[in-house]
Amino acid sequence: MVKADHMAWRAVVGLFVLTGLILEVKASIHEYKNGRFSSQGNSFFFYGGSEGLYATANNTGTNSTVKSFIKFESISFKRTKESASRHEEMEHNTGLIEAIVFEIKDRDKIGGSTSVSSTALCCTHDLAEADGCKQGQIIIHHSGDQDWPKRVQIFFQGNNDVTRMTPEIIPITKTGMYNLYFMFCDPQLKGTLINGETIWKSPMGYLPGRMGPFLKFYGFMSLAYLMLGLVWFFQYVRFWKDILQLQNCITIVIALGMCEMAMLYFEYSNFNATGHRPVDITIWAVTFGAVKKTVSRLLLLVVSMGYGVVRPTLGGLTSKVILLGATYFFASEALELVENVGNVNDLSGKARLFLVLPVAFLDSFFILWIFTSLSKTLEKLQVRRSFAKLELYRKFTNSLALAVVLSVAWIGFELYFQASDPFSERWQNAWIITAFWTLLAFVLLCVICVLWTPSHNATRFDYLVSVLPDMHTPKKVGKTSMRMRRLL
16 A cells, blocks of 8 residues: 555656656746746645756865856745735744755655655655654655755745745756756645746756757757858859759758758857847747748759759649748747747647647648659659659659658657656757757758759759750751740
C-alpha cells in the first residue's frame, strides 16, 4: 500500500514538472507579473521556470566567483486583504511561502511519505508525527546530497498584505535540468499574487542550456551559407550570359538562407549576453525563416513541374502555386512567432497543436504535389527523348526521395526521443532535433546548386533546347527560335 502511494505522489510531482515544461518560459530572465498560484492536493504552487544549467569546476559557491546560478531578484508576494486582516500588527511569521529549487533527477524527493500512506506535498499533523517533517511546510526528503533540493522561505509579517523576498543567489554546482516552484500550504493564502523576476545563468552566458548549442550551430551555418553563396555568385557572374530563370530563384533562396542564419546568430548572441530576447530581432529572424521555408518549397515544386525545362510557364497553375505559398507562409509565420517571440506560458497545448497541424498538413501537401509533378515531368522527358534532362531529373528525384526517407525516419526518432524523455533529462542533446531540419534543408539546397550550377552548358537544360527540332539549316533554326522567344 505504501509502495502504491509512493508511486502516486511521484506521479503528482511528475505532473508538476510536466506542467512546467509545457508552460516553459523560454528566457533566462523569468519575469512574473501578477502570477496566480494553482492548487494541487493540499498545496498551492506557481511555476517559476525550468532550464538546463551547466556548472563549472571552480564554482566555489561564493557570490564573487559564481558563474552558474539562479538569482532571486525583486520578488514580492501580495496576499488578499481578507487574509491579512486575520492577523494582528505585531504578530510574526503570519504566512509562509517557499521557493523550491530542485534538479530533475531529485523530483522524487518532493512530497509523499516514507512510512505512511500519503501523497501529500504539504506536511500535515499526522505526517509530522510519522516522518518528523515540519507541519505547514513542503515535504522534502534529503538523502545523499543533503543540500538539494533547495528551500528558501519567505514569511508575511503582522497584518501586512505584501512581503518581499530578500535577494538571494543559489549557486549551481552540478550540471542538470533545474526546476523552480513557489509553493505554500496555508489555504488562507489562496489568492496570493507573485511579481518580480529570477535570473538563470550558465558559465557561457544567459542562454538556456537547451538553446546554448544553437549559438555555435547558427554561427557555423552562417559560414556555410556564406561559402555556398560565394561559390554560387562566382559561377553566376562568370556565366551571367547563360543564366536561366530557375537559377535566379536559387540565388534568392541562398540569399534568404544567409540572412536567416545571420539574424538567428545575432539574436542568440544578444540573448546570451543580455538574458533578454529582443522582440524586433526575433520577429525579423522568424520572418526571414518563414519566407525562406516558403520560397524553398515553392522552388522544389516549380522545379518538379519542369518550369523552364519542359514548360516555359506554369500556365493555369501559377495562381494555385502562389495561393499555396501564401497560405504556407502565414501558417509558418504564426507558428514561429508564437514559439519564439515573448513568453510561451500563455499558450495552451491545444493552441500550439492548432498552429502545428496546418503547417504539417501543408508540408504533406507540398510533398504529394512535388512527387506527382516529378512523375509527369519524367514521363514527358522520356517521350521527348531528352536524355540529358532526363538524367538531371533522375538525380534530382533520387536526392529528393532520400531526403523524404530521412525526414520520415527522423520524425520517428523525434517522437521516440520525446516519448522516452518526458522530463527533458536528455536536454543537452535536444538541440539536435531542430538542427537536423536546418542541416537537411541546406544539404538539399547544395544538391540543387550542384545540379543546376551556372555554366556554358546550362542552356542545354533550357526549355528552348527541348522544343527546337533537329534542323540542319541555320535559317530554319533561327525562325523557330524567334517564334519561341515571342511565346516566352
